[in-house]
Structure formats: structure tokens, C-alpha cells
Amino acid sequence: MNDSNKMKYLRACRGESMDTPPVWLMRQAGRYLEEYRNVRAKNKFLDICNIPELACEVTLQPIRRFGFDASILFSDILVPLVPMGANLTFGEGEGPKIDPPIRSVDDIRKLKKIEPRESLDFVLEAIRMIRRELPDDVALIGFTGAPFTLATYLIEGGKPNPFAHIKQLMYTEPEAFNDLLIKLQEMITDYLRAMIEAGADALQVFDTWGGILDNRDFRAVNLPVVKKIFAGLADLNVPTTYFVHNNAHLISEVKETGCTVAGFDWRCSLKEARKIMGKNIAVQGNLDPTVLLGGESAIRNAVRNTLSDASGPGGHIFNLGHGILPMTPVESVEIMLDEIRGGKK
């Protein structure tokens, strides 16, 4: 066990308000870093996810360079779908592809129940390696996709446009659709628990597509399964973050999930979100990632706005409101960190 009091990230997740909040970035291990591009030039994307040494190396890269307060396992939310039976590929320059997609009640039934400690041990091994290598004061976050988001990829067969297949199945076969979400929720809960056993300090659930649902559908279809995940993790007593992209219309719903940290999209007012969450749920976010393309004064200004919006009682973890963009200059991240860590003096 690591001494969690050493970790600023964990303290903020537990509600401690700080002058200088802990910071990490979604997709912080990625193409904007030369050292990542070097690894990627010699390896396929899925191989970096599948080979613990490579996953460990790229996870550590941004920690070495920027001294972030938390690292996040390098993996992909679609990785656990492979042992469940999905034929997943990543073409060069394309998004993920699942071929054949899952479209029928029968397809759903055929998805395998997995034992993540066996079929996903390579991920757990990466976690064990990363935890050994990380400085004591840097937290390690394990993560998965949320059931609705994973279902979207399975049913659409890749990046969804325009969500026609998933909505069709959701509306016309509600029971089968719910069975699929439950199947995914059980896998996710078990997989996240295994990540903590392997040494992760905290967990995050990414609901990339949850925000396409209006409040009614979100409450009816998505909220119950997300609640089950967090209820199934509660006894672990570790921070659990829920991030829905495009969640400005779902702030109250996010509060009800049972997460201990709520991540917000850059468009969401963090001031408003903070008010609704209360001091018992920490907030994470939410600098617009495109601000990092905008030059020093725009960056410093936006960081100050974010810090000011998040101020008040309760924890705040500084992050972007979405993943860092591949074309982001490294200097922009340095300016951002300088403003977070020193600019307020």
C-alpha cells in the first residue's frame, strides 16, 4: 500500500481544497509528446496497450516530463471487449473498428463473460509495473469505458455516426439492450476491482457517448447501470471519477451516479457544477483543450478562469475538459502548469 496522504491527487479527490490543485491531463500519454511518437513509430497502437513494458513506458513519459500529480494507465476503453469476443482493429489514421458489429439479441447473448484477472492480466501486469516505477507521491488511475459507451462502439462497429444503430436497438429492443449494458457493467466492475488489486490508487469511468442521451433517456437507460458500477466499488474506498463528454445537460444526473469525483466537459460551467455537486463530490476539469493551441496569454487567462470557477470548499483536480489534442505544443502544457503552480503567487 502506498501512503495516500503523500498523494495530492488523492487528497483533492477526498475533498481537500488546495491553493494549488493537483493536475493531470486526459490523454496525457499521447501523440503531442515526441517520446510517445518515437515508441509509436515502432509499434502498433494495440501493441502498446497489450505489452506491459510498452504501456508502462508511455504511461511514465508525461510524469517524467511534467511531474503531473497523477498518471493514468495507457490502454484503450475497447481493450476488454476483445476477450468478450469483439473483433477489434485500429487502422492507421482511422478510428477503431469492430467487425462484425453487435446488432441482434443473439449477438448480445454470444458475448462472453470474462475473468479479467486471466484474460486481461497483461493490463494488470502493466499496472503492477507502473506502480513500482512511479514516484510515491504520484497516483495511478485505472480506467474503463462506461457500459453505454462500450455498447455504442460494439453496436455501431466503431466510431458512431450518427448513432443510428445503437438508438434503433435501444428503442426497439429495450430488454436486450439492457441485458447488454448489464453484461458490460458486470465486466467493468470486476475489471476495475482487479485494477485496484494490482496496485491502482484510483479509478475513472469514461462515458464518451453518454452525453448524446437527453435527461430522460440517460435516467432511464444509463444512470441505473452507472450507479451499479460505483455501488460495486464503494467498499474499496478509493476515488472513483465519472466523466461524461458533453454533459452540460446532465449535471444533476452525474451527481446521482455515486461517483466521488465528477469530471466536466470544457463547456460546462465549473462554478455551476461545483454548486450542484456540493463539497462531498470533488470536481475535475475543465480547461478547453483548444486553448492550449492559443498562445501564452490565452492559456494563462483560461487557467485563471478555471481556478477561479473551481475555488471554494471541496476538492478540485485540474484537468482539461477533454483529451489533449495531438497538435498541442509541449510549451503550452508548460505554460499551463506554470500558471497553475506559480502564477497565483
Next chain:
Amino acid sequence: MNDSNKMKYLRACRGESMDTPPVWLMRQAGRYLEEYRNVRAKNKFLDICNIPELACEVTLQPIRRFGFDASILFSDILVPLVPMGANLTFGEGEGPKIDPPIRSVDDIRKLKKIEPRESLDFVLEAIRMIRRELPDDVALIGFTGAPFTLATYLIEGGKPNPFAHIKQLMYTEPEAFNDLLIKLQEMITDYLRAMIEAGADALQVFDTWGGILDNRDFRAVNLPVVKKIFAGLADLNVPTTYFVHNNAHLISEVKETGCTVAGFDWRCSLKEARKIMGKNIAVQGNLDPTVLLGGESAIRNAVRNTLSDASGPGGHIFNLGHGILPMTPVESVEIMLDEIRGGKK
């Protein structure tokens, strides 16, 4: 002049609350209709926009089939960028392309000021033809894109992903960026006025990408130019609708634009929106377009929810919360209309 009291659409826009609201659909002339696909099979997309007889024909198709209460000119928001100097093409199966894109202060300066009554007369001629052909009780809506949305296409060179170029220019060259927005705003205001002169009964401004901005940036950059458009149309005394896609975080800002009708994304709570708009701004929307892929009971149920959310004092124009999807079955539209028009009896 048409007798506007005959037109249910105009009465709702002016605030009249009705048991059965008027209805039209964004992209109602489009690929989900066999008669449209027949025209499209023999003509390029831009030719249908450019040849008044073709634009007139496809505009009327959904009116003939469904008896919608309003028709919307068949055109594309990018059409007026062509006489301004943009090299616009639509590849088969691809989105729009503007090549070369507008990326520098100099590029912005070179964009031409146009006289829409000359260089866009083919659009105005289509409006004149459509108005002659339309039944007296069906309103004709003219439209444009909003300045920020047109600027996005110009700068990104097509469909934006991930908005890197526009945000870079917006943050690093704020004055030049504002000049571009003003240039577009002046063109838009003049073009919309010319549409009313040609016979349109109402106007709509589409801000497809305005919702990528957070509240602060929207207020600083976008709101002032959108306000100028509506202020510049006020003396015409016609309904003016503002639709921002992804606007759940911008409800108060929409209210401040000066539009007389506010269109909402399907994710936005219409109940909430209605409360904030008050009875002086009519609301338009906002059925999730994917519901029309979902079978009869899902459709009827969602229509009832929309009608119930929109009930109360003030006008409501029934519409989708985004454009109708190409794979939508025609029968789904019929079920939707039946529920709107008769289901409440």
C-alpha cells in the same frame, strides 16, 4: 404579401399557444425521401442549390407529402461563401471542402464584400418561385449560417475536426478573427433582408458550431455578432429563429441574442428552456432525430414528452432537435405527425 394569420407557423412564432403546434423538420427536404433521391440521382448537390427550379422542386416535396406548416428554402449555409471568394466543393459521400482554407489576416482581408441581390440572385429567384407555388397557409423560411459557424468552415477548410485551426486563430489573432465575423455578419444580415424582399415569411440562423464555445467565449466572441444580425432585422417584423446545435450550456445566452424564436438541441430540456425564455420568445424543437428510427411506441412516447415539456404560455413550433437522418423511414414521420396532430384527442 401573404395573409400571415392563415399561417399557423407564424402565429406560433409570435407567441400564440396552440393545442396542436405547427410542425416542420430541419432537413425536411432530403435523402430520407425517395422523391428527393430521384432528383439527387440526376443532379449534383450544389446544382440543386444553384438552379432555382430544382431548389423549388425539392423544397416543395416534403410539403406535398406531409403537409408541414412551414417549408424551408433548399440551400446550403456555405452557398454565400462562394461569391465571397471561397472555393467550395462537395465530394460524393464526403462533407464540404473549402480549398484553400482561410487561415491568415491577409486571407480574411481578401474575402469579397458581396451584393446578395446580384451574386445570390439564383437563391432569391428560388424563394420567389417557391412562394408562388406554396399553399397560402404554409410559411417559407429563409436561412443562413451564423458568422461563427461560417468562419469555422472557412478556417478549417471543411467539416471541423477538432476545431484546431479556428481556435488557434480566435485566440492568437482576436482582432482579425473579429473582423472576419463582422464581415460575415454584414453579409448575413443583408442576405437575410434580401430573402424577405424576395418573399420569405420568416428567417432562421443556424449556428451549427456555436456550441463548441463555453459561455465565456460565446459571450465574448459570438454573442455580439449574433445580436447585430437580429438587431439588423428587427424593423422587418418577421420571426427570426436562432438555432445553436449543442446549446444546453447556452440557454441564457440564446435569450440575449434578440431572436424571436429559439431552437433547441434534443438534449436540452425544453421545459427548462421554456422557463428561461419566458413567453415572449417562442421555442422550437426538440425531438431526438434518432427516435424516428425507434418504432411506433418509442416515437409516440417521445412526441408526447416533447409536447408536454413545451406546454404553457408562449409559442411552440414542433421540430426535431437536429436534422432528420437520411435513414429515417417515411412511416416514422407519419407516426410522429399523427401523434402531434391527432394523438392528443
